[in-house]
Amino acid sequence: MTSFEIRPAVSGDFPRLMAMDHSCSSEYVWQLALRTEMKRVTADFHEVRLPRAVTVTYPRDPSALADEWSKRDVLLVATQGDVPVGYSSAVEGGASGVVWVTDLVVVPEVRRQGAASALLMAIQAWAVERGVPRIVLEMQSKNHPCIRLAQKFGYEFCGYNDRYYPTQDVALFFGRALK
Secondary structure, eight states, rough: OOEEEEEEOOOOOOOOOOHHHOOOEEEEEEEEEEEEEEEEEEEEEEEEEEEEEEEOOOOOOOOHHHHTTTOOEEEEEETTTTEEEEEEEEEOGGOOOOOOEEEEOOOOGGGTTTHHHHHHHHHHHHHHHOOEEEEEEEETTTOHHHEEEEEETTTTEEEEEEEEEEOOOOEEEEEEOOO
């Protein structure tokens, strides 16, 4: 596993972060089936293998990310050497006592080398320092690599929102308690 330095982002990082390839490749999707019977709604998710890998586009407009980041409580950057190779942002949910991780991006050249894990651990440490008891990751239902990362770190499925993103994609939420 490669070593990455994790640090707070500075405004000089923004052009590089916005220019990153935010897409991912996925061979699976969490498929949603909604059923309504006798005033009872049931939502069922199951993992489906796709016939071929698909490119999953990022659900947010990369050119508007700097505006989005200004609304976040933390924006961390993973660097290799002095070059940013990934980032993660989160917002603290106020009275709910939850940190929401809204972005977790790593450039394709260094994926599967530990950058996303290092970023997630740093966000978790930031949340613990603030005394936040719970953390939630949001991701598209097609973002299988992020779903697997969440599961690897002990996050459990805790909800969804249909048409959550500007792209109208389903958002999945995975959460866990922090100590």
